[in-house]
Amino acid sequence: MQYRTDPKSGNQLSTLGFGCMRLPGMPARVNLEETERLILTAVENGVNYLDTAYIYNGSEAALGEIFTRNPGLRQKVNLATKLPIVKCKSSGDFDLYLTKSLERLQTDSVEYYLIHNITSLSTWEHMVELGIVEWIAQQKQAGRIERIGFSYHGPEGEFAPLLDSYAWDFCQIQYNYLNEHYQAGTAGLKAAAERGLPVIIMEPLLGGKLAAELPAKAQTALEEAGINPDPVRLALRWVLNHPEVTVVLSGMNAPEQLAQNMDTAECALPGAFSETEAHAVELAREAIAASYKIPCTGCGYCLPCPKGVNIPSCFNAYNASFAYGRFQGLQQYVTASGAMSGSVHLASDCVQCGACVKKCPQHIDIPAELDTVKRRLQFPGMPAILRFGVKLVAR
Ligand code: SF4
Numbered sequence: 001m002q003y004r005t006d007p008k009s010g011n012q013l014s015t016l017g018f019g020c021m022r023l024p025g026m027p028a029r030v031n032l033e034e035t036e037r038l039i040l041t042a043v044e045n046g047v048n049y050l051d052t053a054y055i056y057n058g059s060e061a062a063l064g065e066i067f068t069r070n071p072g073l074r075q076k077v078n079l080a081t082k083l084p085i086v087k088c089k090s091s092g093d094f095d096l097y098l099t100k101s102l103e104r105l106q107t108d109s110v111e112y113y114l115i116h117n118i119t120s121l122s123t124w125e126h127m128v129e130l131g132i133v134e135w136i137a138q139q140k141q142a143g144r145i146e147r148i149g150f151s152y153h154g155p156e157g158e159f160a161p162l163l164d165s166y167a168w169d170f171c172q173i174q175y176n177y178l179n180e181h182y183q184a185g186t187a188g189l190k191a192a193a194e195r196g197l198p199v200i201i202m203e204p205l206l207g208g209k210l211a212a213e214l215p216a217k218a219q220t221a222l223e224e225a226g227i228n229p230d231p232v233r234l235a236l237r238w239v240l241n242h243p244e245v246t247v248v249l250s251g252m253n254a255p256e257q258l259a260q261n262m263d264t265a266e267c268a269l270p271g272a273f274s275e276t277e278a279h280a281v282e283l284a285r286e287a288i289a290a291s292y293k294i295p296c297t298g299c300g301y302c303l304p305c306p307k308g309v310n311i312p313s314c315f316n317a318y319n320a321s322f323a324y325g326r327f328q329g330l331q332q333y334v335t336a337s338g339a340m341s342g343s344v345h346l347a348s349d350c351v352q353c354g355a356c357v358k359k360c361p362q363h364i365d366i367p368a369e370l371d372t373v374k375r376r377l378q379f380p381g382m383p384a385i386l387r388f389g390v391k392l393v394a395r
């Protein structure tokens with residue numbers, strides 16, 4: 001495993017971090033045995049950064065259980081979790097959620113604590129008004145938090161002012177070859193590094209979108225140059241090619257993914273990206289941009305919808321209808337509706353309550369886009385037909 005130095009603390013962090021947002025069995029229920037095997041294999045092979053969050057359903061508790069089952073494991077990793085500011089209405093809530101996270105994780109402290117999902121400078125300023133700066137100082141003093149940072153999903157122009165608004169220890173940004181100029185982007189990556197901050201990267205595969213097969217031209221270019229044309233490898237190597245990157249998080253939920261990512265991280269040094277790989281990325285960008293209509297990463301932060309709409313799956317089906325054809329999109333849309341499991345919820349069930357909109361880190365106008373999905377993938381009478389079919393099967 002390669003390690004990069006956290007320039008603020010001197011900690012040596014594995015270039016591959018284990019993202020715990022999509023553990024085996026999630027979002028329904030974490031499969032503890034499979035998760036334990038993955039985490040143990042990762043740590044045995046040198047991964048020493050685990051990233052979870054209060055709102056990752058069951059993730060913190062699963063990690064806590066795994067630490068308890070495996071004495072000594074906790075000391076081998078840098079643990080990161082996050083404060084759900086979307087739930088914080090008063091300063092007492094900061095304490096409440098950190099305490100719950102530590103209880104779930106069965107630990108007294110975390111090495112890296114993040115203010116989760118800052119979407120604008122004013123979001124942070126509101127937390128400051130609630131007394132978060134004083135609270136952080138107390139928690140550091142009490143040894144419950146070692147280092148404080150934030151994860152960012154706001155506009156490019158507000159990132160540098162946010163960096164300068166507080167004495168941060170680290171930051172976490174969305175970064176991949178499609179998002180060079182989106183949210184913090186390359187400018188934000190460089191701005192953080194110039195300020196001496198370690199940068200943790202999330203969404204290197206854009207919620208799995210960059211894991212899909214490469215367009216034929218890109219694949220051929222790589223193969224002719226004798227380079228492994230695997231899309232995940234290409235995307236991770238692109239991120240790790242940047243010397244400003246400290247850790248790249250990957251949400252691995254199968255042993256083969258873990259093995260592949262560890263292998264990639266092992267030889268992905270800054271500056272190791274070849275000209276052929278850079279050309280393949282250009283070709284992939286062009287092809288993906290042509291089919292990528294709604295920028296949903298599938299993070300699921302917008303869920304649950306009170307009307308049961310599976311928002312990310314609707315968007316995924318819509319994008320698939322451009323990438324792979326309308327029929328494929330329609331098939332995915334029917335699956336997304338829940339008809340196979342006996343309960344139908346379609347894009348047309350959205351009542352535009354707006355509860356999901358402020359939770360979306362990609363700033364998608366969800367009700368409006370669901371209407372777009374409906375217009376492309378729903379035909380008249382479809383809800384009634386699906387519901388009738390479900391009733392028939394249930395008899
Ligand atoms: S706006 Fe629509 S999709 Fe969003 S939570 Fe409300 S009903 Fe669900």
Ligand code: SF4
Binds near residue numbers: 301
């Ligand atoms: S709509 Fe937004 S919050 Fe919901 S899954 Fe997609 S990116 Fe995440």
